[in-house]
């Protein structure tokens with residue numbers, strides 16, 4: 254079959270790498286892609302926001318499956334438009350994508366279905382939102398309802414900071430995303446992400462993975478799209494995975510079906526493991542980036558039949574096999590990220606880095622210029638490694654990074670530290 258993958262980040266490079274390894278694939282295309290993805294398949298200069306152009310390409314190239322990487326095209330209805338044109342697509346419909354594109358929608362769904370989550374209220378104006386904050390006190394969390402590219406959540410340590418966040422959001426600081434605001438209780442505990450494939454009726458758990466959101470070592474500094482990730486996650490015990498399925502994913506799949514918006518695709522549950530048990534922080538309707546990179550490295554089975562089973566409602570008797578090894582990825586970002594940064598600096602040493610045992614390098618913001626690879630974004634490379642333990646995968650990833658010459662880049666040096674500490678203390 255011919256497959257078209259939409260997206261251009263490290264997540265899509267990992268998906269392209271895994272899809273290209275499937276014997277079921279005749280031709281794989283990616284739009285718009287990046288310099289690393291170009292090594293796995295043919296890049297197409299298509300804008301995923303131009304649904305008519307995507308459909309025309311699929312018809313011309315007899316595409317049997319479209320795999321949608323990021324959330325924005327799903328929220329814009331690409332899966333619905335492809336379905337209307339008779340083209341199979343892996344990803345959430347516009348209605349189902351509300352699990353990510355509207356925080357208020359998800360909170361109401363949780364309340365109606367007894368899914369554990371932080372106490373909350375929804376607001377469409379600043380004055381009642383501030384009254385609520387004053388009544389509840391700090392710390393408290395202020396969230397823009399809509400998609401805000403990772404900038405829509407303010408964890409406010411004081412009432413004054415919560416009020417400032419409310420003014421920023423209603424003042425248009427996040428565009429339309431902040432026209433409605435959710436204010437919720439602050440949860441404390443360890444965060445863990447849980448991923449499941451869904452086919453509208455049922456769900457299949459994937460391996461556990463956890464990212465590091467802060468820019469600097471020790472989980473300090475500003476929030477980013479993710480500076481690294483590892484799998485498996487010690488806090489996601491088999492018992493916790495069972496609870497994630499039974500208390501979050503399956504009730505959500507049932508509720509979406511009952512609402513006439515069956516959930517198909519990958520559901521990413523961000524959980525806080527609190528003293529009272531796991532609670533939902535948020536849903537995403539796509540693979541996490543960079544969590545996807547470590548999941549793809551650990552996946553032994555062919556990914557393509559699983560993606561098709563999601564589209565066809567055939568997950569019930571499906572199973573996936575995983576390598577027992579741990580995987581870890583370190584993001585190399587352009588200096589200045591997540592603030593402003595320069596583009597165009599040359600990256601060298603990638604071939605030598607990739608020779609380190611167990612290492613795989615996925616590209617995020619890169620571009621080919623002649624035979625050179627240059628930085629073309631904030632998060633630029635994902636240096637990934639497999640190992641018998643998270644600690645071994647970590648050593649290998651950093652050994653590879655030490656062979657990369659890129660003066661304008663930086664990375665955290667402690668990705669996976671919680672899991673590595675747990676491994677050390679259990680020895």
Ligand code: AMP
Nearest residue numbers: 371394406408437438439440523534535
């Ligand atoms: P989100 O974009 O919803 O994943 O939120 C970004 C980050 O904000 C999360 O990964 C958490 O670290 C933090 N966060 C979100 N909601 C809460 C909450 N209710 N309590 C504590 N931290 C939160």
